[in-house]
Amino acid sequence: MFDLDNLFIFALAVLIGFEVITKVPPTLHTPLMSGSNAISGITLIGAILVVNDLPLELGSILGFIAIVLATINVVGGFAVTDRMLNMFKSSK
Amino acid sequence: MDFEILRNFTYLIASGLFIFGLKLLSKPATASKGNRLAALGMLLAIIITMVDREILTIPIILVGMAVGGIIGIIAARRIQMTAMPQMVGVFNGLGGGASALVAMAEFVNPQVTFASTDGYIYLGTIILSSFIGMVTLSGSFIALGKLQGFVTSKPVALPMQQIVDIVLILGIVGLGFVAANPGSEWAFYGIIAIALILGVVLVMPIGGADMPVVISLLNSYSGLAASATGFVLGNKGLIISGALVGASGLILTSIMCKAMNRSLLNVMFAGVGGDVAASGATAQDNSGKSIREISGDDAAVVMANAQTVIIAPGYGLAVAQAQHEVSELANQLKSRGVDVKYAVHPVAGRMPGHMNVLLAEANVPYDQLYDMDDINREFDNTDVVLIIGANDVVNPAARHDKNSPIYGMPILDVDKARTVIVNKRSMNPGFAGIENELFFADNTFMLFGDAKAAMAQLNKEIVDV
Numbered sequence: 001m002f003d004l005d006n007l008f009i010f011a012l013a014v015l016i017g018f019e020v021i022t023k024v025p026p027t028l029h030t031p032l033m034s035g036s037n038a039i040s041g042i043t044l045i046g047a048i049l050v051v052n053d054l055p056l057e058l059g060s061i062l063g064f065i066a067i068v069l070a071t072i073n074v075v076g077g078f079a080v081t082d083r084m085l086n087m088f089k090s091s092k
Numbered sequence: 093m094d095f096e097i098l099r100n101f102t103y104l105i106a107s108g109l110f111i112f113g114l115k116l117l118s119k120p121a122t123a124s125k126g127n128r129l130a131a132l133g134m135l136l137a138i139i140i141t142m143v144d145r146e147i148l149t150i151p152i153i154l155v156g157m158a159v160g161g162i163i164g165i166i167a168a169r170r171i172q173m174t175a176m177p178q179m180v181g182v183f184n185g186l187g188g189g190a191s192a193l194v195a196m197a198e199f200v201n202p203q204v205t206f207a208s209t210d211g212y213i214y215l216g217t218i219i220l221s222s223f224i225g226m227v228t229l230s231g232s233f234i235a236l237g238k239l240q241g242f243v244t245s246k247p248v249a250l251p252m253q254q255i256v257d258i259v260l261i262l263g264i265v266g267l268g269f270v271a272a273n274p275g276s277e278w279a280f281y282g283i284i285a286i287a288l289i290l291g292v293v294l295v296m297p298i299g300g301a302d303m304p305v306v307i308s309l310l311n312s313y314s315g316l317a318a319s320a321t322g323f324v325l326g327n328k329g330l331i332i333s334g335a336l337v338g339a340s341g342l343i344l345t346s347i348m349c350k351a352m353n354r355s356l357l358n359v360m361f362a363g364v365g366g367d368v369a370a371s372g373a374t375a376q377d378n379s380g381k382s383i384r385e386i387s388g389d390d391a392a393v394v395m396a397n398a399q400t401v402i403i404a405p406g407y408g409l410a411v412a413q414a415q416h417e418v419s420e421l422a423n424q425l426k427s428r429g430v431d432v433k434y435a436v437h438p439v440a441g442r443m444p445g446h447m448n449v450l451l452a453e454a455n456v457p458y459d460q461l462y463d464m465d466d467i468n469r470e471f472d473n474t475d476v477v478l479i480i481g482a483n484d485v486v487n488p489a490a491r492h493d494k495n496s497p498i499y500g501m502p503i504l505d506v507d508k509a510r511t512v513i514v515n516k517r518s519m520n521p522g523f524a525g526i527e528n529e530l531f532f533a534d535n536t537f538m539l540f541g542d543a544k545a546a547m548a549q550l551n552k553e554i555v556d557v
Contacts, residue, residue: 013332017339024118026463029445035127036340037183039110042333043191043318045141046325050197051149059197064156066193071160073187078131079168085124091457
């Protein structure tokens with residue numbers, strides 16, 4: 001059941017994350033955080049997968065609440081990041 | 093089986109879009125595109141996940157996403173930029189909470205049993221995911237309370253805080269072993285409860301000034317929670333995306349810690365405040381010295397006649413909502429031929445990069461904002477520095493006074509400028525609770541008053557100069 005490959009994938013993804021993000025200038029730290037925060041809403045995928053067609057089961061109710069919370073995270077996160085980045089202007 | 097391949101391939105594309113999006117987010121010119129690419133990746137991942145769902149579940153999923161989507165859009169449109177840390181804090185908590193709920197839904201799934209070696213490992217991942225997610229949820233709401241003011245921003249530590257933390261964590265491990273037995277579901281719910289309590293007791297001892305660190309750390313946790321949920325479901329898309337966010341949050345955490353010259357352990361467990369009060373008493377005594385005040389019209393004359401002016405904003409500027417007045421002042425000075433720059437300290441706001449966003453909202457071009465390292469060598473050749481609502485990040489004691497609680501913290505070297513004008517409401521000390529010797533220096537003038545009112549007055553006076 002436990003797939004060791006997943007652990008390798010996790011470790012490599014962490015390294016890629018470090019590599020990509022180290023160079024972000026301070027000006028963009030807030031949008032970076034709200035944008036990456038939206039990405040952590042990927043758990044929405046998991047929430048969709050655990051909802052099954054027996055809506056009154058506890059598992060489905062938990063899944064439904066998870067869908068609502070994760071969607072707020074995803075939609076709100078990307079939207080507010082977009083709003084912020086539109087404010088960033090160069091004087092040139 | 094073929095569809096399984098297509099689905100995983102789509103998750104791979106989505107992960108690639110996340111990575112590429114984050115990379116584009118690292119340059120102001122391409123950041124907006126990067127955010128949209130990441131959003132596109134998310135959309136692809138959602139669509140492919142929906143495709144093979146049972147037809148009866150589709151309405152439930154769509155209703156949930158519609159409700160969440162509407163709330164998310166409204167929140168994103170309405171939020172004030174000063175409240176951005178609260179917003180990101182809440183989103184961290186919701187993401188963590190969602191991850192925990194998904195893991196809990198797997199736990200209550202009647203088709204799942206744990207009475208085997210694989211089962212124990214599986215239960216372990218479920219517990220890990222629920223635990224990280226719930227700590228993130230309750231910790232984020234305490235952080236929200238501290239930022240918003242309905243929870244005290246002072247550090248509140250329990251007696252024997254570290255021991256309590258350790259006991260709670262041991263309790264979770266112990267209950268985890270019990271929960272593996274059939275009929276012992278109560279132990280799992282006990283873990284959920286303890287995780288929620290742990291989130292509260294971990295964030296309560298952290299002071300308001302350390303909020304940039306807490307927000308970054310909780311950001312990292314929300315990613316790790318998603319990743320842990322990926323392990324529960326065996327979903328590589330979740331594992332990769334969560335890991336990226338976990339890494340990004342950790343980097344920001346470490347940047348914030350460095351900007352305050354503190355270690356992460358020190359921020360989390362020192363219960364700072366007690367520390368500061370104790371050593372603050374031995375810090376340099378300024379009582380024998382006097383300060384010099386400057387009036388608004390004099391300050392306007394000094395700045396209008398300068399060749400170079402650097403503006404150093406602190407959180408006091410955001411509290412007073414004075415960013416638009418400051419931007420106007422800078423524009424007036426520039427139209428008179430004065431060279432104006434902004435010096436932004438990494439912890440000038442309440443979250444990483446917060447001050448930059450506030451100034452961007454007030455139409456300050458980002459190429460006028462300078463990071464501490466880039467601008468520090470320019471203060472020597474600067475005529476006037478205008479400090480607005482900043483205190484500890486411009487205290488020269490951090491450079492030379494070994495007894496000062498902020499000794500070693502990187503600061504803006506504003507005291508090296510020819511003239512320093514400090515706008516402040518009163519002589520109250522800053523977050524760290526210490527006096528600032530800068531205010532007593534020979535080249536410093538105090539311009540007392542609310543930042544918004546003081547800047548508006550400067551704008552009016554400068555027209556007449």
